Amino acid sequence: MPGIIEILLKIAPLITVVLVLIRFNITTTNKTLIDLLLTPKNNRDWDDFLEIISVSLVLVFALNILNLIIDYSLVTNAIQNWLILLNFILLIVTSLFILVCWIFSLFGKRIQLKIINIALFTNLGSIMFLSLINTTLNRKYLIDLVDTKQNSKLLIILGVLFGFYVTLFYIFRILFKAFNKPRVHAYKIEKIPVNHVEELLKELFFIYLLDSERHILSKYPVNRKDVTLPVYVYYPKENSLVKFKKD
Known part of the structure; x- marks a missing residue:
């Protein structure tokens, strides 16, 4: 019985964080136009920041922590190398395409917006896939940290990943807004x-x-x-x- 209570006490903060994130996402995704109009700009900016924080936390767990549990023994090194190579090619091609689109936009020339958005989301996906591959390649090292209870190193790694995702989403949000200049309604x-x-x-x-x-x-x-x-x-x-x- 004391062991169960100890486990519950350890996971209670995690459960609390998950519940808060679920409540926050339900609240933000259900906002209507009139809600946004009646919400002060400072509150909207804060909601946007919290939304990015929550998405980043989910990705840290989904793409990295859960990745340590999955057994990749069936995936051969050759397949992994091909996936990494293809992803790098995709990342370079989409990055160059986005750069060219940005240069064209400086001279008033516009490429079809749908193609630009596809390139942006593909580029974002390829970067997140690299994060997944990085965790997979360092899986043994990370599991050793867990087994030897080197919690400080694990927290530093998770903190770096979390900061990376937050920065990544802000950068792509700026890029998305730069290309998709919204029409200001009166x-x-x-x-x-x-x-x-x-x-x-x-x-x-x-x-x-x-x-x-x-x-x-x-x-x-x-x-x-x-x-x-x-x-x-x-x-x-x-x-x-x-x-x-x-x-």
Whole structure:
């Protein structure tokens, strides 16, 4: 019994981190356009940072720690060498292609955006595959660290990997935004006169609760993810109604 309690105490922090990551990802992936419009920029930047952190943590575990458990004895050295060679070729080709696309963009010439995005995601995938191969090639050394309980070295390696993934995602996010320059939409805000609020509320449908002070309403009964502008935000404490719409 004491042994079980000791094990539970050891894995409790890990379970807590996993649950927090799951909750955070559910919250961020379910955000609608109106949620983003009503969220301050500092909060949005913080959410983006936490999202990259969570994805990086998942990748560290999925591509490296779980890789230590898998037995690769069936994969011959020849196959591994071919995979590494092909991946390096793919990495070099896509990197050169992205560089050429960037140079062309400086002179106002654009290559088809879909091809650029494919090259970006392929390049990212090839870098992550190199990380996977690196763990595979150093599998014996890492397992020895686990067996000899050299936890400080393991933490340093995991920290370096984690920092590598965070930096990698930020770089590719900058590249993606550089090539996929989003069109900036203009939005209008219209405050409904106080004497019309009660009358208009009768025509609107409650969609979801953003928080205790803001209720999201629409002229049509739709699911949260299907909400489109115009959208009404009701502030019950002030009995105030604001309309958001595209210009």
